[in-house]
Amino acid sequence: MSADQKPNQRPELAALDDATVAQALTRMHLIRKFEEAAEASYMRGLIHGTMHLSIGQEASAVGTTLPLEAHDYILSTHRGHGHCIARGAEPRLMFAEFFGKETGYCKGRGGSMHIADVEGGNLGANGIVGGGLPIAVGVGMSIKAQKNGRVCMVFFGDGASNEGAFHEALNMASIWKLPVVFVCENNKYGMSMDIGHAMAVANVADRAAAYGMPGHCLDGNDLAGVAAVAKVAIARARSGEGPSLIECKTYRWRGHSKSDRNLYRSKEEIEEWRNQDPIRRLEDELKAHDRFDAATLMKLEEDAQRDIDAAVEFARACPDPDPKDLTRDVYAL
Amino acid sequence: MPIEVILPKVDMDMETGTIEAWHVKEGDRVRQGDTIFEIGTNKAVMEVEAPATGAIRNIKAQIGVPISVGTPVAWIYLDGEAATTPSEPAAAAATVAAATSVSKTEAPAAPVIAAAASPSGLRATPLARRIARQNGLDLRTVGGTGPRGRIGEADVKRHMEQRPRCAAAQEARPATAPSATASGDRLQPFSAIRRIVANRLSESMRTAPHFYLTSEIEMSAARDLLGRLARRHERIGAPKPSLTVLIARVAARILRDHPVINASTEGEATRFHERIDIGIAMERDGDLVVPVLRDAGGMDIPAMAREFARLREGMAKRTLTPAELGGGTFTISNLGMYGVDSFTAIINPPQGAILAVGRTIDKPVGRGGEIVLRPMASFTLSSDHRIVDGVAAARFMVDLREALENPELLL
Numbered sequence: 001m002s003a004d005q006k007p008n009q010r011p012e013l014a015a016l017d018d019a020t021v022a023q024a025l026t027r028m029h030l031i032r033k034f035e036e037a038a039e040a041s042y043m044r045g046l047i048h049g050t051m052h053l054s055i056g057q058e059a060s061a062v063g064t065t066l067p068l069e070a071h072d073y074i075l076s077t078h079r080g081h082g083h084c085i086a087r088g089a090e091p092r093l094m095f096a097e098f099f100g101k102e103t104g105y106c107k108g109r110g111g112s113m114h115i116a117d118v119e120g121g122n123l124g125a126n127g128i129v130g131g132g133l134p135i136a137v138g139v140g141m142s143i144k145a146q147k148n149g150r151v152c153m154v155f156f157g158d159g160a161s162n163e164g165a166f167h168e169a170l171n172m173a174s175i176w177k178l179p180v181v182f183v184c185e186n187n188k189y190g191m192s193m194d195i196g197h198a199m200a201v202a203n204v205a206d207r208a209a210a211y212g213m214p215g216h217c218l219d220g221n222d223l224a225g226v227a228a229v230a231k232v233a234i235a236r237a238r239s240g241e242g243p244s245l246i247e248c249k250t251y252r253w254r255g256h257s258k259s260d261r262n263l264y265r266s267k268e269e270i271e272e273w274r275n276q277d278p279i280r281r282l283e284d285e286l287k288a289h290d291r292f293d294a295a296t297l298m299k300l301e302e303d304a305q306r307d308i309d310a311a312v313e314f315a316r317a318c319p320d321p322d323p324k325d326l327t328r329d330v331y332a333l
Numbered sequence: 334m335p336i337e338v339i340l341p342k343v344d345m346d347m348e349t350g351t352i353e354a355w356h357v358k359e360g361d362r363v364r365q366g367d368t369i370f371e372i373g374t375n376k377a378v379m380e381v382e383a384p385a386t387g388a389i390r391n392i393k394a395q396i397g398v399p400i401s402v403g404t405p406v407a408w409i410y411l412d413g414e415a416a417t418t419p420s421e422p423a424a425a426a427a428t429v430a431a432a433t434s435v436s437k438t439e440a441p442a443a444p445v446i447a448a449a450a451s452p453s454g455l456r457a458t459p460l461a462r463r464i465a466r467q468n469g470l471d472l473r474t475v476g477g478t479g480p481r482g483r484i485g486e487a488d489v490k491r492h493m494e495q496r497p498r499c500a501a502a503q504e505a506r507p508a509t510a511p512s513a514t515a516s517g518d519r520l521q522p523f524s525a526i527r528r529i530v531a532n533r534l535s536e537s538m539r540t541a542p543h544f545y546l547t548s549e550i551e552m553s554a555a556r557d558l559l560g561r562l563a564r565r566h567e568r569i570g571a572p573k574p575s576l577t578v579l580i581a582r583v584a585a586r587i588l589r590d591h592p593v594i595n596a597s598t599e600g601e602a603t604r605f606h607e608r609i610d611i612g613i614a615m616e617r618d619g620d621l622v623v624p625v626l627r628d629a630g631g632m633d634i635p636a637m638a639r640e641f642a643r644l645r646e647g648m649a650k651r652t653l654t655p656a657e658l659g660g661g662t663f664t665i666s667n668l669g670m671y672g673v674d675s676f677t678a679i680i681n682p683p684q685g686a687i688l689a690v691g692r693t694i695d696k697p698v699g700r701g702g703e704i705v706l707r708p709m710a711s712f713t714l715s716s717d718h719r720i721v722d723g724v725a726a727a728r729f730m731v732d733l734r735e736a737l738e739n740p741e742l743l744l
């Protein structure tokens with residue numbers, strides 16, 4: 001903690017130095033602006049397929065990944081743009097992927113739901129709900145066998161936690177004390193299904209008890225709180241004590257995918273959660289403790305917007321794949 | 334610079350969309366996030382929100398005309414911005430015209446209702462809006478009797494009966510007699526449903542090699558059975574079964590023995606359906622819709638009569654979900670009640686077959702060396718030859734005849 005901070009700061013916030021918190025805020029802005037720009041491009045017909053936006057969930061992606069080390073891994077979901085950016089992905093290469101360009105992370109072949117950047121520690125998003133969970137167990141086994149001291153963090157939704165794969169993965173990871181951190185982003189709905197109709201327990205984190213691991217139920221829109229708990233879970237995983245389950249309670253402001261009619265929730269509910277905007281909350285708290293002034297905060301946001309605008313420009317100008325390369329990366333038929 | 338409002342892509346395979354209703358009018362103040370128009374896609378009606386706060390101007394897009402994704406349809410002027418028409422909107426307005434299917438020469442004759450005539454801030458049910466639109470009626474002239482003054486279907490209909498046709502209404506109505514001059518023609522863009530029907534059926538005719546088998550089947554026993562069932566259903570409080578229900582029941586029973594008729598094409602494979610879901614072709618406001626008797630194989634006749642009645646009512650009230658209107662494994666189309674003798678139907682893809690039923694009428698037939706009159710009906714099975722062969726279809730027709738002529742065999 002630096003000396004000139006105001007007293008009465010929460011220990012979770014005080015634990016993050018100015019550079020770290022500025023980086024976290026920048027990443028949250030980048031995620032928000034990235035998704036807004038992706039949405040605008042989609043609406044103009046520039047992006048094919050569908051996409052799942054995580055606007056409103058930024059603190060969960062950024063907070064959990066903040067304490068990861070450079071060589072650690074993440075596994076992401078169909079709602080994974082935030083995870084990629086939080087892990088340091090370059091928005092311009094992500095846009096290139098969305099626009100189906102040769103320069104994209106997967107040479108334009110994967111699109112929104114299949115961004116992977118193995119060198120960058122992102123082992124890939126997955127269109128299969130819960131698909132990353134068993135993979136995380138495999139990654140955990142590999143880390144353990146190689147004794148390379150890494151940690152694998154796997155993201156999934158509340159809906160995924162009702163899949164068999166979730167239970168099998170947690171059980172096995174716990175039995176073998178694998179270096180995995182399970183992060184459930186509970187945004188209240190699996191498509192249009194309210195968790196109240198899909199789960200017999202109140203919190204996904206309550207399920208940790210069944211697998212003998214710590215379960216943390218968090219306000220997922222509180223960046224500092226999420227980062228503090230993630231730090232503990234990551235340290236536990238790295239030290240060989242085994243996995244943890246973190247549940248970030250949060251909310252997606254947008255529909256499930258681009259074809260959602262929002263018939264299963266009220267405008268009031270969406271409005272209520274908009275008032276808990278994780279970005280504004282962090283900014284307000286930083287201002288209240290005199291850590292950043294309004295002008296500095298504004299600049300962070302403007303810089304992020306500029307980066308995203310430039311990323312879109314870059315990606316649009318990139319070359320399309322050449323049809324003759326259709327089978328270049330096909331290794332099985 | 335005013336903020337452009339575009340026609341957004343809101344669905345995966347969407348290339349054009351149709352504005353079904355504007356919720357705002359020229360010059361209205363909108364807040365970011367307010368619903369400004371409704372857009373119809375192949376699948377659903379979605380609300381589109383204002384991208385910014387300000388005054389909405391230069392509303393260009395017409396209701397009911399397909400517009401390409403990404404086309405500007407209006408502009409939002411931020412507070413303090415000069416409200417003159419900038420050159421960009423004017424230029425883009427030309428794009429709108431180009432993007433729509435109405436060409437310049439046809440434009441004056443096209444009876445599309447200008448967006449400016451669209452009522453804003455009015456509460457009206459989608460059905461009321463649709464009827465008003467179809468009849469060129471300005472909703473603002475219709476009083477609503479629903480909650481908080483909402484205009485319902487009945488309000489619009491009453492209004493139409495009470496009022497002599499206004500000029501606008503006449504313009505939007507189909508010409509009663511075909512006129513030699515093009516000016517009397519009416520160009521009506523496809524509705525969302527019409528577009529689905531058009532696309533699916535063209536695809537079916539293009540890709541599925543159809544062949545047709547027709548059988549004349551005696552309906553005496555089926556008729557008797559329907560009479561007895563009517564009495565029994567009255568006792569047990571089930572709706573009176575129609576001939577369509579009986580045919581659906583018979584088909585559901587024999588389809589069990591004919592898996593290839595209860596099948597669909599899927600790429601280069603045949604999908605044999607475990608469940609028998611029978612679609613029944615029906616008409617609603619001039620549109621073809623096909624509600625589905627789900628798991629018809631497991632239903633007895635009273636259950637089927639009840640489900641049929643529920644679907645019919647749901648269809649009329651528009652309460653059926655898209656899931657209830659699609660995904661059958663076999664389809665029946667009965668036009669007998671319209672006096673049609675026999676016809677061939679287009680397969681509802683990806684299904685493999687559809688049964689077309691004509692009217693039941695007394696015909697002279699040979700029985701035991703005599704010519705006698707018997708109630709006869711014609712059944713035509715259209716099959717997709719990619720997955721159904723002639724003999725397989727013929728065997729189905731044999732069983733269909735046997736079952737309808739001897740319904741007790743089904744027991």
Ligand SMILES: Cc1ncc(C[n+]2csc(CCOP(=O)(O)OP(=O)(O)O)c2C)c(N)n1
Pocket residue numbers: 052078079127128129130156157158159160161187189190191256
């Ligand atoms: C195995 C599987 N089942 C169903 C689907 C269809 N599907 C896509 S996203 C989704 C809901 C997922 O909900 P949740 O895990 O809560 O994640 P969220 O979308 O809320 O982020 C479903 C059912 C799928 N992609 N994969």
